[in-house]
Amino acid sequence: MKLKSIHISGFKSFADRVNIQYHNGITGVIGPNGSGKSNIIDAVRWVMGEQTAKSLRADDPTDIIFSGSQNRKPLSLAEVTLVFSNDGLHCPAEYMHLPEISIGRRINRGAEREYFMNREPCRLKDIVDFLLSIGLGSKSYAIIQQDKRDRIIQASPDDLREILEETAGITVFKVRRKEAEKRLNSTAERMKNLAEIEIELARQKESLGEQVEKASQKLAFSQELKEKEILLIKNHVGFYRSIANKIKKEVNLSSSQIEKSSLEASEWESEANDLKSTHLELTQQIKSTENQLDDQKIALTKYQERSENYKRRHEERILQKERLTKELIEERHNLEREEERQKNLVVEVENADKVLQKIDQEQENFQERLDEIDESLQVQRMRGDEYRSEMRAIESSRSSLRARNESLLDTISRYNIQIQKVTENYLSQLEARSQIAIDRKEITNNLSKVSAGLDEVVSNRNIIESDLEKLKQQCLFAEQERDSAKQEHLELASYVTSLQKLIDSNSGLSDGTLSLKEKFSQQISGFLFDVVSLHRDDEAILESSMPQLFQAAILDNFDNFVDMIDKIEELSLSKVSLFVKDMLNSLSQSESEIKSDILKINGIRCVGDRLENCSIPAAKCIFERIFICKDEWLLIKAKKLCNDIQNFIFVTERGTVCQTSNEMNFGAPSDGISHGILQRKREYSEALLKKEILQDKLANSEGSLYTLIDKKKKLEFKVSELASVLEKEKVESVKLSSQLENFDLQLRHIDENLARIDDEKKRFHVEISEAKESFAKNQSENDKLENEYNTLSLNLEEFESEYSNKKEIRDEILLQFQNKKSERAVILERQANNRKNYEEMTFQLRRMQQKLDTSIAQAEDLKTQINNAENDFIHLNNEIGVLHKQVKVFEDKLEYLVQEENETEEKLRIVESKLKSQKDSAASKQKFINEKQLELARYDTIIETALKDAFDKYQLSAHELPESADNDAAYRLSLEQRIKEIQQAIIDLGAVNERALEEFKDVSERLHFLVTQKEDIERSMQELYISIQEIEENTKVRFKDIFEKVNFEFQKIFPVLFPGGHGELHMLNEDLLNTGVEILVRLPGKKMQNMSLFSGGEKALTAISLIFSLLKTTPAPFCFLDEVDAPLDEANVGRFNDVLEALSEEFQFVVITHNRRTMEVLDTIYGISMFEPGVSKLVSVDLTDVPPHLRKKQKAAIRSGASATV
Incomplete structure (x- = not known):
């Protein structure tokens, strides 16, 4: 690629x-x-x-x-x-x-x-x-940039190890190991927390047992407290409502009296308002008159001030006129002196102009001589520059030839060294080729063995993965079954809890039965619903048709019965049934015979014969006399057999009851038979039994699921082991394939190198011959240029001597020219100063004349102002007299208005006094009303608070509480005393957990779950330990492999960059997981030492050696080198x-x-x-x-x- x-x-x-x-x-x-x-x-x-x-x-x-x-x-x-x-x-x-x-x-x-x-x-x-x-x-x-090179130069042993780990891809293993250790630490911490939680849950479970008992006691106290507080609230509300109605009547009477006083006060207030209006008008007239008087006084004061100012300014103008007269005389003398100085300055300027004309003539003569000499010097200077230019050109050519010769000598030397190195390299390549061929054969054999082992591992893994998939399906089914059982168990537990609450709360018992149970439990042996357990079918029929039968209390003897009757009458209890053990006799001989005849009728059964449990034997006698018939016809037939015996009771399956007389109460069992006391207790017992069965089932499901999960984890562990083995085998296979490919590349590379070395040796010899020819030619040309350079040097010395003489003559003439120039400049500067002084004198004379004219005009103006001021002063005195008369008129008017104002104020004072007495009377009545209203508001607040408490606590509305009540303090005191006793009893119980049963169940389940969780965590910790060990083994293998490969390449490349040197990577210790790596280098003539002790260039070249070694270990399709050679000198x-x-x-x-x-x-x-x-x-x-x-x-x-x- x-x-x-x-x-x-x-x-x-x-x-x-x-x-x-x-x-x-x-x-x-x-x-x-x-x-x-x-x-x-x-x-x-x-x-x-x-x-x-x-x-x-x-x-x-x-x-x-x-x-x-x-x-x-x-x-x-x-x-x-x-x-x-x-x-x-x-x-x-x-x-x-x-x-x-x-x-x-x-x-x-x-x-x-x-x-x-x-x-x-x-x-x-x-x-x-x-x-x-x-x-x-x-x-x-x-991509190798300078930062990667600098990273190696500055790397510590740990950093070098990190570089090798990045190359080998070990970093991902280190990350996984850290994550596993982190999970292990967090798991251990979690185990510690779980142990603490387990101790706490056990302690909570123990304490919750005591809290269940206290919760039932608190419930009884709370019920009584509610009844007493309701009685107290009704008494309080009725009493305070009576007081509030009485206060409202008093407030209405006082309000009518206040209205009458208000009418009288309004008449007096109207008269007072009229007097206030009159008083206000007089006050405004007085204020207006005072303002006019003040204006006249202010105007009089201003005229008097103006009169004083006119008098003072008149005297100042007379003094100013005398001063101007003296200044006019002095200015005329100064003007005459300046005119005389100006005439003398004009004469001095004319004499200086004549001297300047003479100096200008001499300067022109010196300038002509300087121009002639400069022209001659310029010609000679150009000739000298030509000499120097030719010499520089020759010197430059000589330097170029010397540099070329030095480069050629260096090239010849370098090629000779290269020829020697190429020869040595040729021999080493031949030796390396034979060794690589041997290693390649060994690798081929190992690769065949690894491939066979790899196929076996893949076959085993496929078998285990198939088993694992089946086990996963079984786990999924077991989890669904466990979840279903758990959900059913939760629903049943909720149902049991609700039944327990109903039983504990005595739901379904009459008020009389509840009172007997609460107050006379010591005198009663028990209740029928507690001591017997009927057949399911009989129980449902009797509880629907004879519900009061099972609430009957059982007494030990007749004396207890008599005492109990008295107490029941004393407390006015109703719906109370009693049985006495002494009076409950077994069937007589005749009754037994009649019973036998009745039971012979098909469809009739005796309840006593089907009892499931009876803790008091005497109670069985009751149910031996009760028969259940299939229908009413059978009931009538059985009744006929009884003759005169009245102790038998017959009940049909649909609820018809026939007791001592011939009367029959027809009815049908209600739909809510499950609400019977015995039925509820039976359902509770059955639910508890079913709950225990479901708990066993849930435990079995959990055990099965745990077994399946354990098997699943073991298989997954085996799969992971096989995957690890497979990965190792694959890595080994890839490693061997890579080594085999690397050997093939090395063999091809060595063959190509051998051919290239022969070509290089030939090329080096040709290059050396060409360089020697160029050196001889350059040497000859250099000798010729040296002769030309010497001739030009002699000519330049003669020319420079002649040029120096002419330059001295020019400097002497130039000095004389500069002296004349300086003299002329001095005279010009003096002339400029004289002309400037002349202009300043002319300007000064003009200013002095203007100032003189201004002073004369000011003197005439002052004379006119003095005459006008005397006329203004006479007119101002007349105005002051008129103002004195007007001030006297306004003072008389003000005295009259003040007297009228005083009379009005006296009338207003009398009216306001009467008005105040009326208002005080109304205010006292209003104060009485306000006090009563405050008292009424306080009682209303008490009533509202009581109403709010009644509604918040017991949902009692306002119309359910009385409008009035007697002030019976003893009754209220007895209620309050009893409430305090109940509250104290509740306080004595301390903090009661009303959810104790639910919490007890929840804590038990959490404790069981916690134990299971601890076992799972312990297994996961063991698995983490195994994972960490596997990661460490993989890290060791990979690190050792990459270290050996990189070290091998580094030892081969380093001597090329440092001829005669040796470099290697060295581990600081034997711990392959944590050892640091350092680079040890021995340069020619030096001992083995760490790379950090070398110079910058040596460090850079060593780093480049390691980079190339890493590149050869993990080949890439291309390699970018970004200025990595920047710090290297020419030889490196x-x-x-x-x-x-x-x-x-x-x-x-x-x-x-x-x-x-x-x-x-x-x-x-x-x-x-x-x-x-x-x-x-x-x-x-x-x-x-x-x-x-x-x-x-x-x-x-x-x-x-x-x-x-x-």
């Missing part, structure tokens, strides 16, 4: 569809950093099933879709397809008929993924399974190339590199560039210009057929 081509579209930087064809040998991918070389490897990893975005150097799965560039829009999907050519090796059977097999993957912007095999949709699992079958698993070394790259070229016959290599030496061994070269920003393109590479000593054989390059389409 070989990789034929890759088709990439829209993946990362590949915007256009790219088809890359691969051929046998080594394919190279080159290009600058960032051009998209590694995107090809990302595409291969992605189509092989990589799911993690970060592993593909992306943040999100959709980031791998081309995201656009400055000239292109983003694409909507990305697609990659790998095409494999089928050569018949390592191909799965289902694809063996196809010449090509393709796998593809597609993703769109919505993150929807599609997978294809041979252009048909498929699952990711199908692709992964196919890749695994051809040796391309997720842990394989088909050469050895790396030797190994790469040697393995290229077995593997299809794709190498991404920047190293020129690595490119020497490439059969096909692809270049990747970004002519368009952000878009990767494939370009063809022309190999014809490569020098002969750097090129592989031309025919090999032609054979490779390098091609790429975009």
Whole structure:
């Protein structure tokens, strides 16, 4: 199976569809950093099933879709397809008929993924399974990037062991072992918990027995408590309802008195409102008058302030006028002085202009001389540059020739070493070939033996699997039978529980019988329903026709009977039947004779003759006098035989009863005969018996099911054992087949190597001859260039001497020119300052004149303002006098209004006093009403609470409770005392579990189930121990095998990369499950030591040796190498190339590199560039210009057929 081509579209930087064809040998991918070389490897990893975005150097799965560039829009999907050519090796059977097999993957912007095999949709699992079958698993070394190399360099002994385990596929066994140990620990913890639960359940079962008895006592107390509390609630509600009605009458009387007081208060309130309105109007007039008075006072104050301000400003203007007069005189003197300074500055500027004209003339003369000298120097400088250029060209040619000669010498030396190595390799290959032939014959014999054992194991497994299938059907049937019995047992247990509750609750007994049982159980020997057990048919007929008979109490003697009659009358009990043992006599002689005659009638039977059980013998006498007839005609016939005997009772099967007289009560048995007391007890006994039978049946079902499951587990264990043996045999068979195939490949490889070594020796001799000829030719040309270089050196020295003299003359003239230039600059700067000063003086004079004119205008303005201010001051004094008069008028009006307001306030005070007395009277009555209403509300709350309690506890509605009751405190006290006693009795019982019986049954079942579960868990723990042991054995075998294989390959490859060196893998201890692995290396001239002590390049080359060893141990259809040669120097790259070229016959290599030496061994070269920003393109590479000593054989390059389409 070989990789034929890759088709990439829209993946990362590949915007256009790219088809890359691969051929046998080594394919190279080159290009600058960032051009998209590694995107090809990302595409291969992605189509092989990589799911993690970060592993593909992306943040999100959709980031791998081309995201656009400055000239292109983003694409909507990305697609990659790998095409494999089928050569018949390592191909799965289902694809063996196809010449090509393709796998593809597609993703769109919505993150929807599609997978294809041979252009048909498929699952990711199908692709992964196919890749695994051809040796391309997720842990394989088909793609080797720098991180895998660095992982080996930095690996600890445990990490190296993990690498070997990944290669051998042992990781899955370690995961299974950890899971098994985890399950074992959790199972042990569960066993511990189950033991604790078992102890707790046993303790609960013991305590529940005591709780059943307490529950029955609490039920009796609760019934009495209910009766007493109902009586107390009725008394409370009636008493408080009487009080509430009395309070309502008092409240109605007070409400009528409040209405009368309210009418009188409203009249006084109306008069008070009129006075308040008058008072409010007066208050508003007073406020208005006060506001007007305040306004006049404020206006008067303002006029007085204005008068003071006018007076102060008038005095300030007079002072300002005098100050301006003095400033005008001073400004005129300053203006005259500035005009004189301006005239002197004009004279100084004119003299400086004349000096500048003279300096400009001298500068022109110096400039002309400098231009002449510069022109001459420029000509000579160009001539010197020509000399130097020619010398540099000659020196460059000499350096190039020296480098070429050194390269040729190095090539000749390297080829001589290669010839020596090839000769040594030829001899070692011959020796290895003979050893491999011997090993191959031995492997063939072993493979035949393993195949025979494999057929036997398969036959045994098929027989056991057939038995296991039958056993599974039996288990399924047994489980169904067990479940059916369990369901029937649960239903019957529920029925028994309900019957037990009915019996315990004394359901069906009359009130009189219940009272006798509760209060006089010590004086009574028992009840008839407890001491007898009738025949089933008789029991049903008598309980339906004579139900009160079986509720009769049995007393020991007549004295007890008399006492009991008194107590029954005292308690007013009804429906009570009593029997006295002393008065229950056996049949007399005559009664026995009549009984015999009656029983001779066909269809009549005596109940006493069919009793099943009777614990009190005297009770049997009752039923010896009771006969059951088939119909009423037989009853009449039997009655005639009785003569005067009145003690016999006749009952027909349909319920007609004839007792002491000739009267007959006709009736029919009711449909609910199962509700009779004896019938219910019989059903309970039968249900208990049936329950015990079902429990035995359920236990037998559980035992049968357990036996079947045990047999099933044993067979499954045997199947798993055979599967394990089969797996081991298959692994051994595959291992031997792989070894056999490996030996065949090695033999072919050795034969090809021998032929290739002869060709290489010839090619090396030809290359050495060509290199020697090139070296002699380069040496001759180098001597000629050296003579030319010496001549040019002498000419350059003469020219530089002449050039130096002319340059000194130019520097002297330039110095004089610079001096004149500096002098002129000083004068110009002085002139500029003078002109600037002149302009400033002119501006200053203008400002001084303007300021003078402004001061004169201000003086005239002040004079006018002084005259106007005197007139305004006179007018303001007149206004102040008018305002004084208006203030006096408003003060008189305000005094009159205040007096009117005081009189109104006195009238209002008298009216409000009368109104307050009326309101106080009404408020006192209202307070009395409120107090009564509060009291009424309190009683209503008490009544509502009592009504709520009555309904919540006993479902008593309001109309069922009395409207009134006597205030009988002694009666209430006796009820409350009895309630407290009952409550205390219930409290003394403590916490009572009313579900004790159900819980007791539930605990028993749980305890039984727990014991069974513990046994199952113990068996599962034993199975886990066996599984862990098997996993450990498989791990040891596989690890030992992969260690020996990788170590063997490593020892063969390492000396190629390190000539004269030796490397091997070493286990730290003998424990194959946990031992670490280290790499021990001995370089030429050094002792054996750990790889971690070497330099970076040596570590990298050692890691590459191990990677190639792992690759040979677990072959893959292709191998991508992503810049793994980056840290190697030139010599090590050469050895790396030797190994790469040697393995290229077995593997299809794709190498991404920047190293020129690595490119020497490439059969096909692809270049990747970004002519368009952000878009990767494939370009063809022309190999014809490569020098002969750097090129592989031309025919090999032609054979490779390098091609790429975009």
